[in-house]
């Protein structure tokens with residue numbers, strides 16, 4: 001068991017509470033994550049049943065299999081919702097301390113050309129289920 005953790009958007013209109021375990025943080029460098037975040041996404045994930053959201057989340061369907069949730073007031077990117085049992089939560093929206101660590105990078109083949117990845121953590125060219133246990137981003 002882990003203590004409940006909380007988070008929310010920049011303006012406070014959307015908040016959430018996670019009662020269960022959170023996955024280590026994975027950075028995703030795919031084009032969709034880069035576009036939606038302005039750089040790359042760093043996300044944890046939690047079982048859907050453990051996440052309670054307050055406030056209105058607007059959803060953008062970014063592919064046939066996934067949608068992205070954001071605050072309609074301030075635009076903060078909060079969630080990636082795809083197939084499977086877990087909801088991805090953008091780690092920067094968690095309240096500190098998160099107790100989490102970055103564990104690796106996925107979709108590195110699609111990363112922007114203006115930065116390098118030099119933290120020594122595992123890098124996957126595309127999706128890596130060992131890192132994410134999730135389906136590819138969309």
Ligand SMILES: [Zn+2]
Nearest residue numbers: 009011071074
């Ligand atoms: Zn907001």
Ligand SMILES: [Zn+2]
Nearest residue numbers: 028030033137
């Ligand atoms: Zn991505």
